[in-house]
Amino acid sequence: MRTGTRAAVHCTAILVAMLAGLLGWSSTTPAHAAMNFCAAPALQSGERTDADPGERALVQDAFARLNDAPRAVARLHTEGTLPHQGIHDRSAEAKQDFDWMRNAALAWRATGDQRFLRYVARLLDAWVTTYQPSFNPIDETKLDGLILAYDLTASALPVKTRNATIAFLRRLASGYVERIDSQPRPLQHTFANNWQSHRVKLIAMAAFTLDDRKLIDAAQRLFVEQVGTNIALDSTTRDFDERDALHYVTYDLQPLVMAALAARRHNRNWLRERSAYGATLERALDWLVPYALGRTSHQEFVHSRVPFDETRRAAGLRGFSGAWDPSRATELFHLAARLNGRYQPVALHLAPVPPPWLAVCLPLPARSSER
Incomplete structure (x- = not known):
């Protein structure tokens, strides 16, 4: 290529880049990042208008x-x-x-x-x-x-x-x-209820993102321990027994589903990880399904043993009295469908599309598999 032609091409490239910046376009192709949780790849230019x-x-x-x-x-x-x-x-x-x-x-x-x-x-x-x-x-x-x-x-x-x-x-x-x-074993109080589910979620997500083998092993150990500590033989959660509220069943299970999704990206199936007596996250989700589908109803917090629940009810906070609203489990079941596609009908019953962040992060449900 002659010098004059090379210079012209260079100037054209600069002008295109400047125009792209002025119009809000990206002048670079999408970079690749560590995708330990989200599966969706960056879209190609031609796909963006059809998003x-x-x-x-x-x-x-x-x-x-x-x-x-x-x-x-x-x-x-x-x-x-x-x-x-x-x-x-x-x-x-x-x-x-x-x-x-x-x-x-x-x-x-x-x-x-x-x-x-x-x-x-x-x-x-x-x-x-x-x-x-x-x-x-x-x-x-x-x-x-x-x-x-x-x-x-x-x-x-x-x-x-x-x-x-x-x-x-x-x-x-x-x-x-x-x-x-x-903590002494067996774990008790906030080391056995929904608090622990949220701890396990944060540990697992950080561990897999960092690809830290020691933390990953700890996350798996603590996940299985929480399933055994929190989920009873009848697949109810400890929080349901204490709070008499499906609000806390979803609050218990959703962080465990998030932890299991992080593990799934590393080819580990935590949905069916069994405690010593056979409890699994999957069985606890199955227990909630009839309520999510509206086949069974529940009056919330009627027999809660936690004083703060009465405080919130008296303050008029939504969801702390009356019948449980199944829509409160929408994100939970759309997340669960990314672990096992058999939860997709439940998720779609609650909402025809997942929350926007999840639609971009994990756009497709997993394949269905029976227990």
Whole structure:
């Protein structure tokens, strides 16, 4: 190629790149990240205009937040408090960052637009250098969004951001493991109820994202222990017995399903991991199915033994009195369908499409398999 022609091609490339930037296009092809949880690959350019409406909505929402400043705080606390008490409202607002960074990471995977990647990096930088883990799993359960955001973008993040996030996730997961292992056996109280399910979720998701063999082994051990501790012979959860509420059945099972999805990406079937007496996560989900389909109803919290449930009922918080609303299990069963497709009819009965983030992250249900 002659010098003049080469220069013309170079100038054309610069103009195309500038135009792409002005029009909001990505001038780079979608990068590949560590996909330990989400299965959806980045879309090719020709597919983007035909994207699912939920995906388009997620991308548009993520785009609208690109200029939002991080709301990182050193401490989060909503557990055991009502709205407007203490730092409840500030914490609830700050936690929205975790969903938004996850959605921005998914938007980046779907479009290749580097602005989404930079937004994720900005939020990760703020949170992993500011937040101090309290190891209260109810306050910290939404950190699963931060873990997914990192998981989706890890290989493309700046080295400083990646290293700081790795250190944060290792400290978070190791801290939870140490606190659980320091407890006497059999586990009791908040180390046996829904709190423990949320601990196991955070440990498992961080362990598989980091590909840390020691943490992965701990996550599997603690998952099986929680299934045996929390799920009874009749497949009810400990929380259902204590709280008399399907609200807490879903709150118990959803983090365990998330943990099992993280394991599934590494060819481990935790849905059917059995406790010493045969309890499984699958059996507990099956127990909930008639309620989710509306064949059986339940009046919530009538015989709860936890005083805070009465406090929330008296405050008029939605879902703490009256009949259980099956729609509260929508995300749970759409997630469960990604473990076993036989839950897909239940999920579709509750909602014809999954939540937008899940539609992008894991767009297809798993194949059906009977027990």
